[in-house]
Amino acid sequence: MAELRGALIGCGFFAVNQMHGWRDIDGASIVAICDRDPERLRIVGDQFGIARRYSDAAEMFAGETLDFVDIATTVGSHRPLVEMAAANRVPVICQKPFAPTLADAKAMVKACAEAGVPLMVHENFRWQSPIQAVRAVLDSGEIGKPFFGRISFRSGYDVFSGQPYLATGKRFIIEDLGIHIVDIARFLLGDVSSLTARTMRVNPNIAGEDVATMLMDHESGVTSVVDCSYATKLAAEPFPETLIEIDGSEGTIRLAQGYQLTVTGKGGTRIGDVSPPLLSWASRPWHNIQESVVAIQKHWVDCLTRAKEPATSGADNLKTFALVEAAYAGAASRQPVRIEDLL
Ligand code: NAD
Ligand code: 89V
Structure with missing residues (x-):
């Protein structure tokens, strides 16, 4: 079968x-790339040997025959780019956070x-x-049957040196990181019926919250706590590990x-090492991601290729995004x- 021809929009950090x-x-x-920053376009194009380069996404859709597009820009451009892909009938992957608001996310779906057009959110955790x-x-x-979970990050x-925009938004940890962690909670314990949250900003040099604690009722009857912080200084830095505790009727x-x-x-009781592999191009501590x-x-x-709905389709991601809004x-x-x- 012929290879799928993809294009990537947004040639930044991630x-x-x-x-x-x-x-x-x-x-x-990937047969074509697009970035409105000529320097990022050059760096990524040269590194990966991609000759077909565009500074404008509309020109790329007009100039290429594509099987899919992979959107890796920051959140502000996600809605116009996803809608542009839909208008051009090109299946689309969009990075998290899917949209600035749940209303935008619903419109994109x-x-x-x-x-x-198939749509998957790049919700990778x-x-x-x-x-x-x-x-x-x-x-x-x-x-046995789970009754309690704690999903903790x-x-x-210092995430701000690689991603400076994280320091400037009114929303920070829930929108950027908590979204992954509540998605893990949904993946492990099922959909959520209600959520209670508390947030805090500890770091005075950023605009948004850097601590969030959420108590969730899952439809299955499980209670979970999702807690996230970028203000926690530990003896051994765990970034970017998500730690998990699940209690069930027969064990833990x-x-x-x-x-x-x-x-x-x-x-x-059994104890195992589930370390992720270190891929040839990966670097610690990011290798897990x-x-x-x-x-x-x-x-x-x-x-x-099999015309199946992705696990983190746009429709599925609305249920994760609703937890962020909540x-x-x-x-x-x-x-x-x-x-x-x-919803
Ligand atoms: P970045 O700012 O480093 O890169 C974004 C790039 O997109 C820039 O080069 C910018 O010029 C380009 N761009 C923006 N709007 C554009 C447009 N309309 N047309 C063409 N190019 C455009 O950002 P980043 O840190 O790489 O983050 C990108 C996305 O990836 C964000 O949504 C972020 O949340 C997400 N992210 C995901 C993970 C993960 O594990 N899933 C990790 C880090 C970042
Ligand atoms: O995965 C992410 O979305 C990243 C980080 C791990 C730094 O939060 O932005």
């Missing part, structure tokens, strides 16, 4: 990982549905191999720092928020 991923996987390759390992234990039934890592799962997975079930980029891109190729609304009102009222 797109380099996506370009490595596309180079590594079978079944698809509608535009793609009406155009009959659930594809990290340690998270997949936790899901496999849950699916095996070893710990606490760090003092603990994913601890250093990618150590402890499972206690009817048969006793980098590996998940390859996994989600493989999933996209598989879904596109967290900001609930932190402001200090009241629980019902998720069905947002």
Whole structure:
């Protein structure tokens, strides 16, 4: 079968990982790139040997025959670019956060549905191999029926030097990082019916919140706590590890720092190392995230070739995005928020 012909829009900090991923996987390759910054276009074009370069996305859609487009720009441009892909009938992957607001996200899902265009949000954290390992234990039934979860991301890592825009937005940790962590909670424990949130800004040099704590009721009856911080200075920096505790009727799962997975079930306790592989182009500590980029891109190729809906389709991502909106609304009102009222 012929390789899928893809194009990438946005050649910034994170797109380099996506370009490595596309180079590594079978079944698809990037034939054109676009960035309105000529320097970023040159750097990425030269590094990955892409000759077809555009400074304007509309010109690229007009000039190329594409099987898909991969949008790796920051959130402000996601809606116009996704709608442009839909208008050109080109299947589309869009980086998280999918949109500035849930209303925008709903409009983007509608535009793609009406155009009959597949849409996947690049929500990659659930594809990290340690998270997949936790899901496999849950699916095996070893710990019985889950009743409690804690999904935790606490760090003092300087994310602002690589991504300076993170320091300037009114919204920070929930929109940028918490969105991954609530998505992991949904992936492991199911959809959420209500959410209570508290937020805080500890770092005085940024505009948004850098600490968020969320209490969630899942439709399955599970209660979970999702806690995120970029103001937590630890002896050993865990970035970018998500730590997990799940209690079930027959046992427990603990994913601890250093990618150590402890499972206690009817048969006793076992401890394993679920460290992600260090891909040839990856670098610590980002290798966990980098590996998940390859996994989600493989999933996209598989879904596109078999006409299947991706796990993190636009429609699915509305349920994750609603948790972000609920967290900001609930932190402001200090009241629980019902998720069905947002969807
Ligand atoms: P960046 O600012 O480094 O890069 C964005 C690039 O897009 C820039 O080069 C900019 O010139 C270009 N651009 C913006 N609007 C454009 C337009 N309309 N047409 C063409 N080019 C345009 O940002 P980044 O840190 O690479 O982040 C990009 C996205 O990736 C964000 O949504 C961010 O949240 C996400 N991200 C995801 C992960 C993850 O693990 N999934 C990690 C980091 C960043
Ligand atoms: O994954 C992300 O979206 C990144 C980071 C890990 C720094 O939060 O922005």
